[in-house]
Amino acid sequence: xTPQTFPRRALVAMPDTVHGxxxxxxxxxxxxxxxxxxxxxxxxxxVEFMTPREIGAQYGVHDRICGGGWLRLAPGDVTDxxxxxxxxxxxxxxxxxxxxxxxxxxxxxxxxxxxPVDIGNxxxxxxxxxxLSGSAEAPPSSDAGNGATMRCLPVALACYGAAPEFVTRAxxxxxxxxxNNPLTDAATLSVIEMVQTALAGxxxxxxxxxxxxxxxxxxxxxxxxxxxxxPSGYIVDTMRTVCQAMATQDGFKxxxxxxxxxxxxxxxxxxxxxxxxxxxxxEQALPREWLSALRPRVREACSRDASALIELSPAYRIP
Numbered sequence: 001x002t003p004q005t006f007p008r009r010a011l012v013a014m015p016d017t018v019h020g021x022x023x024x025x026x027x028x029x030x031x032x033x034x035x036x037x038x039x040x041x042x043x044x045x046x047v048e049f050m051t052p053r054e055i056g057a058q059y060g061v062h063d064r065i066c067g068g069g070w071l072r073l074a075p076g077d078v079t080d081x082x083x084x085x086x087x088x089x090x091x092x093x094x095x096x097x098x099x100x101x102x103x104x105x106x107x108x109x110x111x112x113x114x115x116p117v118d119i120g121n122x123x124x125x126x127x128x129x130x131x132l133s134g135s136a137e138a139p140p141s142s143d144a145g146n147g148a149t150m151r152c153l154p155v156a157l158a159c160y161g162a163a164p165e166f167v168t169r170a171x172x173x174x175x176x177x178x179x180n181n182p183l184t185d186a187a188t189l190s191v192i193e194m195v196q197t198a199l200a201g202x203x204x205x206x207x208x209x210x211x212x213x214x215x216x217x218x219x220x221x222x223x224x225x226x227x228x229x230x231p232s233g234y235i236v237d238t239m240r241t242v243c244q245a246m247a248t249q250d251g252f253k254x255x256x257x258x259x260x261x262x263x264x265x266x267x268x269x270x271x272x273x274x275x276x277x278x279x280x281x282x283e284q285a286l287p288r289e290w291l292s293a294l295r296p297r298v299r300e301a302c303s304r305d306a307s308a309l310i311e312l313s314p315a316y317r318i319p
Contacts, residue, residue: 021201023316027307028282029199030157034085034306036252036278037153037271038298039290041081044260044270045069048079051263052229063257065293071117076295080118081150081271082302087111088174089154089305092312098158098166101136104174120147120233126178137176144183146238148175150268152188153275154309156195161315167192183218187235190214191272198279199315204250207276211243223247231264238265242273252277253287 046069047055047062055062067075091099091107099107105127112119112127122145126138152171159167168189175188194210215222220236223243231237245259252274259273260266278286283303291299310316 025201025282026160026199026316027310028284029201029279030306030310031283031303032281032286033153033157033195033198033275033279034089034302035283035286035291035294035299036274036276036281037085038078038082038274038294038302039065039278039286040256040260040270040272040274041078041267042067042073042076042294042298043256043274043290044266044268045071045073045077045079046266047260047263048266049264050266052261055261055263061257062261063253065290073117074295076293076298077117078294078298079267080116080120080123080147081268082298083114083116084108084111084123084147084151085153085271086301086305088151089309092154092158093305093308096312098170098173101173101177105130105136105177108177120145123147123178130177138178138180140180142181143179144181144235145179146184146187146233146235146265146268146272148179148184149188149191149235149238150271152192153195154305156192156199156275156279157306157309158312159192160196160199160310160313161318162313167196181235183220184235186214186218187221187239190239191276194276195279198276204246204280207280208243208247211239211247214239214243227262229262229264231262231269233265233268238269238272241269242276245269245273246276252281252285253290 042065048069067073087107091103108127122143130136155170159170171188171192194207197206197210221239223240228241228244231241245255249255249258255273255277260270
């Protein structure tokens with residue numbers, strides 16, 4: 001297997017709004033995205049599968065990284081959202097370029113063999129299919145789960161500044177090892193767009209504009225109107241919840257507190273919102289009490305891999 005490096009035609013000029021962004025700021029935003037994902041995962045895991053009413057009765061407002069939940073996590077531990085993201089990050093870093101589908105499948109297989117604390121049914125089926133058949137692409141399916149979207153951050157970071165067709169190819173290659181559904185594809189590409197928009201230094205209004213473009217293309221994702229509580233692992237529920245929280249709250253902490261207190265698949269909604277809002281605010285602006293509550297090994301892995309991924313990106317390498 002050889003890495004699929006960025007061809008010269010895949011490098012595009014960055015928008016004028018980011019010409020003045022230093023590499024240090026870009027690295028800070030990349031680390032903010034990866035650490036934000038882990039924070040949202042750890043915060044949401046405590047109340048995963050609970051309803052808002054149950055959360056209110058037990059915690060009032062849940063706003064501490066304290067472990068527990070149905071997985072009985074130690075405080076600061078994370079779930080498959082973070083560990084699978086780190087597995088994909090490792091494939092990019094090891095290859096020093098875009099891993100092919102087989103390398104993605106190998107990374108996910110190694111992750112599964114490490115006996116993660118949790119694994120989604122669609123992810124499990126996809127990895128087992130690869131083991132048995134050698135096929136690194138799932139067949140088209142009506143199963144529009146959120147497992148491909150929750151782990152897409154390495155693509156957003158390593159492909160920042162690449163041509164759109166290159167980003168799309170990288171995003172769908174990793175996604176379709178386990179998920180092959182048009183709604184999952186669209187959501188994964190939208191989240192990558194949100195992260196890259198935040199990396200460029202755009203504000204929250206531009207993130208909401210990304211969400212609105214997703215809705216324009218796929219009306220199922222319309223997040224306006226009725227409050228989205230107790231979201232399932234269905235990608236439409238996930239994205240409607242994430243977009244609604246980001247459109248109605250201001251800042252990393254308000255968005256994360258809002259989203260995890262909606263319950264349901266709270267580790268994944270928290271992880272996706274955390275990566276976008278973390279890229280928007282940067283590592284230096286993350287809540288210190290949440291950052292310090294993460295397990296040191298998680299915090300260190302997130303910072304290390306985020307830095308390595310953004311250094312692979314065309315934007316980082318273009319003078």
